[in-house]
Structures are given as structure tokens and as C-alpha cells.
Amino acid sequence: MTPTSTSPAKSPFRWQSLLGALAALAMGFSATPARAGEExxxxxxxxxxxxxxxxxxxxxSITLLVKNLAYHKEVSVSMKQPDGTWADLPAYYVGPAGSGASGREIWKVTRMYTSWGLDPQPSRDLEFAAKYTVAGQTYWDTNQFNHHHVGRGDGPYQPYNPVLVAASFWRDNGDLDVSIDVHNLAYAKNVTVVYSTDGWATSHEASASYVSGYSSGYAYIASPNVQNVERWQAHIPALPGNVVLYAVRYEVAGQTYWDNNFGVNHQHTRP
Structure with missing residues (x-):
């Protein structure tokens, strides 16, 4: 079973290459971006x-979805620093996004800014753009030239995806908990985990429940947060076997959205 995936897309225009170049110059970069799209x-x-x-x-942590245009590529996040300058934070390759035919990859940037050590770094609100250089071209995601903005303690921000799995945790007793982040598009909504333990020969559903706030390590995150992202959690009791495949269905305002891990579904293996 592979549910249909809805993927919000940005609509490119012919004049975006000029605006993208101006945006790059404003951030202090000399590379000329190619036309903005979904690269x-x-x-x-x-x-x-x-x-x-x-x-x-x-x-x-910043997760990036990159079109695999060539093997050799440079992926980074251009981040505004506390002193107003811009710095490129290199991303590292995580893996393919879905099946090989999708032609996309997941890359990630992670950082920790600590208040101790030889060179303590202050916490900061984030302003950034994603940057991708491949085959002599540079592509950007500048959030329609407004840059991406995330407060230092906001928690999750997902600008284009109404629903994304945040984490899954397999308990010692065989129960599986799935944490899900959704855009708060309307008060009334249904969030459901569709899962299988036999390779989709059969499938089952587990309803998720709204979580009003939660801890992430030693941090507390409100739900919804200032980015209007809510946390929901599904509890699947006593799963047999060692592997569960699942996808998340989000129904709101007459629309249905899926997070099915780019068409190959999420997989959780018992440790």
C-alpha cells in the first residue's frame, strides 16, 4: 500500500532568476543563482x-530536499550571523528521498551553539536561505525572497509540508509511538497513522491525538508553536513482528495530505 503523496510546490516565473540574483547580492554572495524552482x-x-x-x-537542525542533478554537488545553508554577516553552513548527505526514480536526496545541517567553552556562541533567531551548487549552476530556496525565519526556541518549522513525521519510538513491550507535526490549518482535523506489519498484505489505522506541549531534550515546545505547527501523537499497541511500515494521513478543511516518505512509506525496525 502506497498512499498518494501531495507535495506543495513553488511556482517559478521567468523573472525569478533576476530577483534571485539580487537576493544573493543582498546577502553578500557573488554566485549568480539559476531560476528558482524545486531544485x-x-x-x-x-x-x-x-x-x-x-x-x-x-x-x-535543517533538513533539505535536493534534486539529484549530478553526483558532485555542494549543498549548504546561508545563515545570517549575530553580527549581520552571512556564513555558509555545509550540509551533509543523509540518503535518497524515496525510490531512486524520484531523483531527490535528503541533506541536513546541524549545529549546537553553547554558552560555555573557549568560544561561546550566543543563541540566536534564525534567518537563512538554502543553497545548492551543481554543474556550474547555483539554485536557492529563499522563501520567495523573504528568507526563512525561525525563532531560537520555536521548535519545528516546515514551510511547504502540511504534515511530517517527527519521530517514532518502539517501546520494550512492543508498542509503537509516532510523533507527527502538522500545520494548524483549521481547528477540526483528523490525523491518522496507516500501518502494516506484513508488507501491506493487511493494513490497520491508529488515530493520533493532539499534544498541547512537549519536551525535546531539556527544551519545552508549545503546541501549536509560533510557526503554527501542532504536535500530534499516535499510539499503536503490541505490534507483532520486527518491522512496521506506515504513512500518516492528515485530513483538514476538506483536504487530505499524506506523509508517506516520498512514496516508499516510513519503516521502523525493532531494535
Whole structure:
């Protein structure tokens, strides 16, 4: 079973290459971007601030969806620094996005800004754009030239995806918990995990419930947060076998959205 995936897309225009070039110059970059499209998209960003034993730190992760245009490529996030300058944070390759035919890859940037050490780094609100250089061309996701903005303690930000799996956790007793982030598009909504333990010979459903707030490490995140992202959680009791395949269905305002991991579904293997 492979549910149909809805993928919000940005609509490119002929004049975007000029605007993209101006945006790059405004950020202090000399490379001329190619026409904006879906060559690179910010899939998700998460920023939290934690404190413990008198120390504080900011954890940052940014997940990028990149079109695989060539083997050799440079993927990064251009991040505004506290002093107003811009710096490229290199991304690392995570894996393919879905099957090989999709032609996309997942890349990621992670950082920790700590209040201790030889060179302590202050926590900061984030302003950034995604950058992708391949085959002599540079592509950007500048959020329609407004840049992406995430507060230092906002938690999750997902600019284009109404629903994304945040994490799954297999308990010792065989239960599986799935945490899900959804855009708060309307008050009334249904979030459901569709799953199988026998390779989709049979399937089952588990309803997710709204979570009003939650902890991430030593940080607390409100739900919905200032990015209007809500946390939902599904509990699947006593799963047999060692592998579960699942996708998430999000029904809201007469629309149905799926997170099916780019068409190949999510997979969780018992540790």
C-alpha cells in the first residue's frame, strides 16, 4: 500500500532568476543563482534552547530536499550571523528521498551553539536561505525572497509540508509511538497513522491525538508553536513482528495530505 503523496510546490516565473540574483547580492554572495524552482527546498527546520546546571545551548537542525542533478554537488545553508554577516553552513548527505526514480536526496545541517567553552556562541533567531551548487549552476530556496525565519526556541518549522513525521519510538513491550507535526490549518482535523506489519498484505489505522506541549531534550515546545505547527501523537499497541511500515494521513478543511516518505512509506525496525 502506497498512499498518494501531495507535495506543495513553488511556482517559478521567468523573472525569478533576476530577483534571485539580487537576493544573493543582498546577502553578500557573488554566485549568480539559476531560476528558482524545486531544485532545493527546506523540508524542515527545528530550533530549541535548553538549559541545565546553569548552562544553556541551542540545538539546530535543517533538513533539505535536493534534486539529484549530478553526483558532485555542494549543498549548504546561508545563515545570517549575530553580527549581520552571512556564513555558509555545509550540509551533509543523509540518503535518497524515496525510490531512486524520484531523483531527490535528503541533506541536513546541524549545529549546537553553547554558552560555555573557549568560544561561546550566543543563541540566536534564525534567518537563512538554502543553497545548492551543481554543474556550474547555483539554485536557492529563499522563501520567495523573504528568507526563512525561525525563532531560537520555536521548535519545528516546515514551510511547504502540511504534515511530517517527527519521530517514532518502539517501546520494550512492543508498542509503537509516532510523533507527527502538522500545520494548524483549521481547528477540526483528523490525523491518522496507516500501518502494516506484513508488507501491506493487511493494513490497520491508529488515530493520533493532539499534544498541547512537549519536551525535546531539556527544551519545552508549545503546541501549536509560533510557526503554527501542532504536535500530534499516535499510539499503536503490541505490534507483532520486527518491522512496521506506515504513512500518516492528515485530513483538514476538506483536504487530505499524506506523509508517506516520498512514496516508499516510513519503516521502523525493532531494535
Amino acid at each position: 532545493i527546498l527546506v523540508q524542515k527546520a527545528v530550533s530549541t534552547v535548553s538549559s541545565r546546571y546553569g548552562q544553556s545551548w541551542q540545538d539546530l
